[in-house]
Amino acid sequence: MKYWGIAALVLVLALYFLGNVILPFVLGGAIAYVLDPLADRLERLGLSRAMSVAVIAIVATVIFVLLVLLIIPVLVQQTGSLFTFIGNSVEKTPEAVARLDEWLARNVPILAENNINVADQLRRAADVVQAKGGDLLNTILTSAMSLINVMVLLVVVPVVAVYLLYDWDNMTAKVDELLPRDHVSRIRQIARDIDRTLASFIRGQGLVCLILGIFYAVSLMAVGLQFGLIAGAVAGLLTFIPYVGALVGGALSIGLALFQFWGPLEVDGEMVRQGTDWFRIGMVAGIFALGQFLEGNFLTPKLVGSSVGLHPVWLIFALSVFGTMFGFVGMLVAVPVAACIGVIARHAVESYKDGRLYKGHTDQE
Template sequence: MALPVGQQAKYWGVATAVFLAALWFLGDVILPFVLGGAIAYCLDPIADRLERAGCSRVAAVAIITLVAVLIFVLLILLVIPTLVQQTASLIDTAPELFDRLRKWLIERFPQLLDDESVAYQQLQAIGETIQSKGGELVNGLVSSALGLINILVLLVIVPVVAVYMLLDWDNMTARVDDMLPRDHIETIRALARDIDATLASFIRGQGTVCLVLGTYYAVALMIAGLNFGLIVGFIAGLITFIPYVGALVGGVLAVGLALFQFWGSVEVVDGESVSYATNWLRIGIVAGIFGLGQFLEGNILTPKLVGSSVGLHPVWLLFALSVFGSLFGFVGMLVAVPIAAMIGVVARWGVGQYKASLLYRGQSEGD
């Protein structure tokens, strides 16, 4: 005989409270395990395919690890140094960019932007603030995220946790399944399958979309000759999982930098004024790169890799990221998407149960 509903609700409420308390108090301690678990979850289908191809689980994990190490070494040698350099250069260039914007506004709206106006002073202060805060941000990242302890966490603990969890993934899922309450096992399994489908579609699929688009933007912008093309592509690809936001932010940043770089100017060379024409073709190419990226994302990448039945509305996703990020910090942002997916699946199941109940259908229809 099953436990009363009230008593079951009490137990599940306590379990939920314990889980949230663990996130609150442990915080950074569980960060490597969260990252390791996420990596293992994303790589488990690859390991399963290698097993079906005839490899043992150990051999499959070894192959995945060797490929991951090779990719990581290539990133360290080829991409990351350039990314850091362009980020620092962009921060240093930001005041000059705002200074040119200020001069352009003064030329177009002289009555609004004189030396004593508030808008003039604000634009000048924005450039100085970005440079000072940007320097503080870089220094903070170097002193904290690149500290010895965090380096060990990122380079040693996370990969080790991911390898062990990937190696024992099937055993862990079997043990969790064995611990499920028998009275509700089929319902929980059905919910778990829906959650797994949602997470697989969103995290694995959208992660691949972000990687493909970020690589495309970075390579295309660098070929187009845009300064800081790598960092713009990295930013655009990183936030592509939020529909339209990645392309909007990356497009505005790229076009703004293109205007700054290719807009005509007048310089004094050897005592004579030299005028440079605006390169509209380069500016149009940069804008076209993001237009093509949006076409590829909306018509090819997202339908093929993510699908249309993910069930995570952009507003719900932003809300989950904001709430969990503010409550639990960086760890909360990492678990926001999985928990949002779980809540969404459970909510849809609850709506289905409600519509099948007498509370929704009424006594007469129930009879």
């Protein structure tokens, strides 16, 4: 127990003092871990380890180039335009804002008593979003690029991932040789459980995120929602945290649909009827309802499984704690560390129930 405590302390200190330095190695190791089963499968098909790694690297490079050329520019452009769209949408519907203010003044008297004008507040908020949204986006991108250098992402991380993927089996064998012989079977069992948990969650949940992200983005754009690609990407990415992706993505998409499809229809400058497109708003909500149905009944049971053992609250807590303490690197290692702690805790509970402290002095066979 003493040695495991020392190892945990070393890990915490390394993350705290060397977070930015070890970032490319953490990313490279994570990529190698995720791709190792694919390399093993290619080896079973008759390819050598070097050829398997080369094939994976070529395919990954092609996918990366396609993302850079086709998808990422559209995401950046739509994100930059989103702030202006929100501000302009409020300004284009002054009647609706005025009616909302009148309704609130009539039904919530405290607003009128304190001279609070909701319409003015919304207009001011729209002006701030429109004026500062672009600056905020640039600041976020600049900060991200200062934290994760472009050269690190494009050069160091792939190189580290390729080398680790090539030597992955040798490294695991060397580590196995160093295990204490008296506890080797127990440690191997814990390691297998951790690997099964990580594989089920990271690989399986990653594939679920990808499938749902594509489904949301394509479906939202198909119903004519502006910035549907952004909403789908956000929903797919946040699906990694259970329930959060659907809530945030759904709220964002429905909010955008209300901005876009809600409002009066004008003919010759006169409002002739209410032009709210309830069908498309309902379609947007239905897309997320269908996505949740597919995720809960097909994708997660098939790709992730029910034996992962990572409770959503425990996962969110780990992401929050490690992100606060160690920044971006902490968020990367939060899920593996949470999985390890969960598996070790389950084994500790089993050992406790088999021990004298739990059973007492009487034999409870």
